[in-house]
Amino acid sequence: MNRQTTLKQIRITLCWLLAFLLIDSSSFAAVDMANDGCTNPFACNYDASASEDDGSCEYISCIGCMNEFACNFDPFAIYPDASCEYFSCAGCIAPLACNYDEAATVPDETACDFESCAGCMDFTACNFDPEATLSTPISCEYPLPDYDCEGNLEGCVNCTPLFLSDFEPDTVVCSSDLPTSPSNDVVAIVPSSGDTLEVGAVLVQAIGSYDLNLANTSDGVGPDGAIRLFGLSEQLGLSNSDYFVESYPLIVTRYSNGVARVTGQVSDSENPNLKWNVHIVLEDAQSGTDWIDEDPNHGFLTSFGCDADTGNWAMFSMNNAQSYLIGAGGYEGSWLQLSHMPFSESKRFQLGVGGNGVNCNYGLGGWFAWEGHLLGQSVMGMSGDLVVDLGEDVNISVPCGSEFGAVFYNALNPISGDFTETVQFTYAVDDVAPTIESSCENLVSLCYEASSGVFIPEPCSFQSDNCGSSLEVTFTEVVLSGDPDAGDSTPFEIERNYEATDCSGNTATFSQTLTFDGEDCDSEEGLIANPFAFLPEPETSDAYTFNPSDSSRLLSSQGDASFLAPNPTSTISTLKLKGSKAANIVVRVFNLAGMEAMPSMNHATNEGNSFDYITLNGARLIPGCYLVRIETGGSVETLRWIIAR
DSSP states (O other), X not given: OOHHHHHHHHHHHHHHHHHHHTSXXXXXXXXXXXXXXXXXXXXXXXXXXXXXXXXXXXXXXXXXXOOTTSTXXXXXXXXXXXXXXXXXXXXXXXXTSTTOOTTOOEEOGGGXXXXXXXXXXXXXXXXXXXXXXXXXXXXXXXXXXXXXXXXXXXXXXXXXXXXXXXXXXXXXXXXXXXXXXXXXXXXXXXXXXXXXXXXXXXXXXXXXXXXXXXXXXXXXXXXXXXXXXXXXXXXXXXXXXXXXXXXXXXXXXXXXXXXXXXXXXXXXXXXXXXXXXXXXXXXXXXXXXXXXXHOTTOOOOOOTTOOOOGGGOEEEEEOTTTOEEEEXXXXXXXXXXXXXXSTTOSSOEEEEETTTSSSSSEEEEEEEEEEEEETTEEEEEEEEEEEEEEOOOEEEEEOTTOOEEEEEEEEEOTTTXXXXXXXXXXXXXXXXXXXXXXXXXXXXXXXXXXXXXEOOOOOOXXXXXXXXXXXXXXXXXXXXXXXXXXXXXXXEEEEEEEEEEOTTSOEEEEEEEEEEEEEEOOOOTTOOSSTTTTSOOOSSTTSOBOOHHHHOBSSXXXXXXXXXXXXXXXXXXXXXXXXXXXXXEEEEEEETTSOEEEEEEEEEOOXXXXXXXXXXXXXXXXXXXXXXXXXXXTEEEEXXXXXXX
16 A cells, blocks of 8 residues: 555544534534533543533544554544654664664664674683674684784693503403402603603493493573583683583493493583583492481482482582593693582482482483682682483493403693693403313213113203303214113213303303223122221220221211222222211212212111121213212211222
């Protein structure tokens, strides 16, 4: 609609208004009420309650600009006129513009100025502009490392800590052999001067698995930062903000020995060039339940309204000697050392759902004090914290045989702010294969006994793994010839194959052949009634002690003790039992693996005899060492029995 059309409409409207003024008042119905006023509904001062028109109607005061986007918009106007204007309230409404006009209601993008107030707002830059209100980081100019803005050398050249140690990976056989403490022999120096520096170290272990979490700034009430250093901006004026957000991924790594490391980088939320490299070490992990039960003064920090399962939180203390913020970017050469707060440790760093203390998300939070050297000044503060949300747990499996320990060594040059960290890995490398029990032979000859047939020994077994892990064992048995189940003296041959693999993948195999050629077992005929008759009888109960080479006793025995002869034997030995008041004696034979090698024997004692005799037939046993256990009432005696062929 053009301006001429608008004026035409206004003239028509005014004509209608004037026409109403000429209307004869007699055309309105008279109302018998004594209330005078303007009774014309089109008048600005129309009075709906008036019954008599008093001639006061006026039609000018309610005419005005009715366009709400006009600078002179009149919200009380009833009839439009041509007074609307759009220039007096026009201006730049972009908040970041140099000429931002907060009173402007009509935007004028062409009026915005983004140049006159733009400049470098980083106070660590050489061309810092204190009057700039619009930051242009790309315009900032910085000196070269170790030089000032005029090109003068001012940094410490060749001052980065240097370790005088070889950190090549090491190996051990079993995870139980992994180091449990750092080495005290690691030395770090300042190369330019040769001065030695204090070396810090933290040991972690990865056995079974360890966890990773991606961390980022938590949303809470008020300004937020992954790292917050309260007082750094307003009190000290050494930052644009007290809040630092992640500028390089923050990673939380939790190891199986209760140590956690927080690493990554954060930068000032208002000045991205002010950076801190994060090196935080948390230790002594315990559950929330154990933590709260340990001391009635212990407590948690939870966000208001969070229904947190604090019993399942992981609680940590800060390793004060190993937790640093190392300056980067505009903070190059600066450093802060962090320490647990409160000093009493009544509160701890807490990890879990609601653990960051500012929201109900899965997070990590804790409070620390800080002190160090920042932009040439010694600084300290009693209030700082780590407040992050965590991504889902990323569980890194560490298979058996791949366990490792790692010692992170670090050194700080407090003069230059240079920081060096390196790591020494030790891996568990088990290369020892399982071994078969020593009593097992590759070739075993069997014999036939009329009363019981051919006795086939139980399969052999492997010794336990050298690192204590479980073994995966397979056993196969194949009849090569004959029929072992025939029950007669028909010859046969059996092949047994054994295989054992430990969790590190070391495998051992063993092959065994059982042969029966139809021969009978050695006959017991011809044995003397008392096979020990040739031995001298002691004059007194303690006058004679048998030589272990004769009796193979586990302990030296008195003359009235039990013993075996012959020992060693190829098949049969006779057990001489000392007199016992017990009515019954039980004899059991075990192999060195602790398994019974033959059925137990119950022997009824002969009243009045000082000795009893039992025949032990070892024809069914494979050659080796066995233990004969003699149980007489409440006493137990053990003899060693050797089968040799």
